[in-house]
Amino acid sequence: MNSMNRLAAMVSLAALFPLVIQAAETKGNVEVVHYWTSGGEAKSVEVLKKIIEKDGFTWQDSAVAGGGGSAAMTVLKTRAVSGNPPTAAQIKAPDIQEWGRLDLLASIDDVAKANNWDSLLPESVAQIMKYEGHYVAAPVNIHRINWLWLNPVVLKQAGISDVPTTLDELYAAGDKLKAAGFIAIAHGGQAWQDTTIFENLVLSVMGVDGFKKAFIDVDDSVFTGPKMIEVFNALRRIQSYLDPDGNGQDWNLETAKVINGKAGMQIMGDWAKSEWSAAGKFADTDYICVPFPGSQGAYSYTIDSLAMFKLASKNDTPGNIAARNDLAKVALEPSFQYVFNQNKGSIPVIKGLDMSRFDSCAQASAKDFAAAEKTGSLAPSMAFNMSTSQAVQGAVFDVVTHFMNDKSADAGKAGRQLLAAIKAAQ
Known part of the structure; x- marks a missing residue:
């Protein structure tokens, strides 16, 4: 279906919205x-x-x-x-x-x-x-998309002395937070939030080159290879640390749980900082921001x-x-x-x-953007359709969220399903 037909399909809704008044x-x-x-x-x-x-x-x-x-x-x-x-x-x-x-x-x-x-x-x-x-x-x-936000008071209470810089360290922090009675990772179970985590994992596991081959070049071998299986396995592992009451929650409500000390971490773009600022909190004192573990040097934007x-x-x-x-x-x-x-x-x-x-946080972001621009490590976000059309973005949302919601979904098949969905949407 072409662009104009997609628009025309919704013409019947036009009466719902007011005219511009001068x-x-x-x-x-x-x-x-x-x-x-x-x-x-x-x-x-x-x-x-x-x-x-x-x-x-x-x-x-x-x-x-x-x-x-x-x-x-x-x-x-x-x-x-x-x-x-x-x-x-x-x-x-x-x-x-x-x-x-x-x-x-x-x-x-x-x-x-x-x-x-x-x-x-x-x-x-x-x-x-x-x-x-x-x-x-x-x-x-x-x-910047590939950020991890942390509450240092919660981390200390859970016995975590260092912020995670690798996926294994992220899992270890998640285990300690859960054992201490906290939500490990605040997360609202909406399709775009699920895909934000997925995108960060692609960067962490595959690097910028793998990310670009997947979501700009749509290289078949990337989706059918072992690294994509590793990404989906990591997604399943991280899912065990997500807020059990987060299904359908808006992102800012989940950010509030980190701010209020109910959760230790959140995987979210830097708009999350606006909620910390609005609550009168300060970087390095009330919260910590670091690149998503394993994605250091990359800049998803x-x-x-x-x-x-x-x-x-x-x-x-x-x-x-x-x-x-x-x-x-x-x-x-x-x-x-x-x-x-x-x-x-x-x-x-x-x-x-x-x-x-x-x-x-903003100073680090600006410095990292400039560095990534020089090294070719900028990654236009797939989850926020900087590298893809809305149709392709929607296809990725569907596959990732289905995987998240179906605990029996096979990580070995998910990459091939993702490739088929993307090609059908192009």
Whole structure:
């Protein structure tokens, strides 16, 4: 099924969502569909809203919670096919290209040129934000996926003196935490969270080269080889340490269990730090962040971006276009990048910003990103569809979650099932 047909299949839902309303008393209206809805994320969005409103425009917030963004994408597709797109939407890399092919995105080249984006952005990031050579999206941050978050007080109570740096050390820490009566690894049993762990294990067991062969090249031999069996066996082992009451829980509720001392660890991207910050906690004192064991040197990442949509005729006014351009401009201003990413847990996307304003986790992340970019060790996240389409991402979700839910599933067959699912979705 092609992209337009997939959109058309949801047209019947269009009536569920309101039309954009132009506020007469302001210079223009900007509506953003996004899924930044947890405590720390919502605080970050509020920063952007206040700047836009200070510039004289009306901010219309269209936040959609849940599903790691899938629910927001369903809303966006419904809106777009009904002829009522928002001004902008939080979209990941391959999907920018898909929306561009549908001729639904607006060029913001004038904004990019006026603000020197080609010099501000890493080349790899700039290319992601373009369709056919034209800027159509503004990046707001870089998130690292392969993090392990730990509560040092809980670790000490469980008799753990050192943070785990290998999978064997992770298992040993998990055993001690369980024996001491703690949840070893806080985890919500949602498909995207399951796949986040799986992705980290691929990096740990196979390295960046194996990760790229699997999820960029789709090399058959990687999925049918012994290393993929090792990954699924490790996933089964880690499953024994996950929160037994986590089924269906949102990630931030599980983060709260680590913050509150009920759990010792969480495998999650750096947006988890936004919850620690919102709770008034501090890196190195209240929590520890380290690369996921075995993935040191690799940097699995996703980039949050705001793709700019062509406005429906009724909304295509000079004021609304000015509002859209202001949103794009603000997204890459240093003042916004500092505050947004400090709240969000991520790092700025602008090259060369002073990181002394950030905590040790963000400083380590920025340093590791720069190093990985030089060595070719950047791994665009599969779990957050930086290296794959949503269709392929969904196919991986299905296989991984089925494996997690079926305790009798064979690790020896799972890799072949994953390969078949990916190829069917391509």
